[in-house]
Amino acid sequence: MSRFLPSPALQSAQRSLRLAAHxxxxxxxxxxxxxxxLGVLVTSNGLPWWLAPILSGxxxxxxxxxxxxxxVVASAPLSAIALTTLLVNARHVFYGLSFPLQQVRGWGRKLxxxxxxxxxxxxxxxxLPQQAQTSRQIMGIQLGLHLSWVSGSVLGALAGQAWLSDLAGLDFVLTALFIVLAIDAYRTRPDKTIALAALGAGGAAAVLAGDAMLLxxxxAFVVFCLARYAVAVAQKKERNAP
Structure with a gap:
């Protein structure tokens, strides 16, 4: 009868998966x-449905x-795509400073x-509590997030291709996403100077930069943040000077 019971390793993996899901x-x-x-947005812009899982995966x-x-729809140059990706995701560099990568076992899993x-x-x-930051927990959470994102994009692309391609308001998905992210970021750290600088940079670029508004x-916002940091460091040195 014992041969039909799951092995201790399998039981441990199942337990880790349940904890990650919880x-x-x-x-x-x-x-x-x-x-x-995302999937609906892909097909509503006339792109093939299979591009959604490629983008998300x-x-x-x-x-x-x-x-x-x-x-992609606007046929933007690769240089603009690369620079946009770098600027939008540059914050991930700072995540790596405190992410518990040392808990993940194996180079493949680490990568x-x-x-x-x-x-x-x-x-x-x-x-997570420090004792819960195990290799299986970390990998379970990350794999679940990735699979959810890819699965959602496939479902959205197929549904969009079949029924939702003419649904009004889909072109506002990206704008709504960034509005929500901005509000959430401000609630987490209510810095009026940063918020006004972001609005000012966006408004000025919309008027002056045309199609290059986003970049x-x-x-401009990155330059402002760097300048603000430099000023803060200089002021701190002046206060600490004898």
Whole structure:
């Protein structure tokens, strides 16, 4: 009878999967829904449905994929796509400083964990108790997020191709996503100076930069943040000077 019982290793893996689902299940469902929005956006712009799982599976960068749909439709140059991706996802560099990658066993798993380090993955894993930051927990959470995102994009693309291609308002999905992200970021850290600088950079770029509005706005905002940081460091040195 014992030969029909799962091995201790399998039992441990199942337990880790249940814990990962308990801790991240709600976020998995959220990514499934958001991925459906990406899939619908892909087909509503006249692109083939199979491009949705390629974008969501290979690039796996959240908001950048929504941007790429518009850039692909507009035949944007690769240089603009690369720079946009770099600017939008530059924040991930800072995630790596405190992400518990040392807990992930095996180089293959480590490489995937780096690849799968998204905003949601960082928040979920960084907030785990230290004893729960195991290799299986980290990989389970990240794989669940990735699979939810890809599955949602496929469902959305097929549904969009069949029924939703003419649904009004789909072109507002990206704008709505960034509005929600901006509000959430401001609630987390209510910095009026940063918020006004972002609005100012966006408004000025919209008036002056035309089709290059996005790149110019992000570049101007980055320059402002660097200048602000330099001023803050200089002021701190002056205060600490004898």
């Amino acid at each position: 801790r991240a299940g709600a976020v998995w469902l959220g990514l499934l829904a958001l991925g459906m929005g 290979a690039i796996y960068a959240g908001s950048v994929e929504f941007l790429l749909v518009g850039m 995937y964990s780096i690849y799968g380090l998204t905003d949601e993955a960082y928040v979920l894993i960084a907030n 110019v706005a992000m570049a």
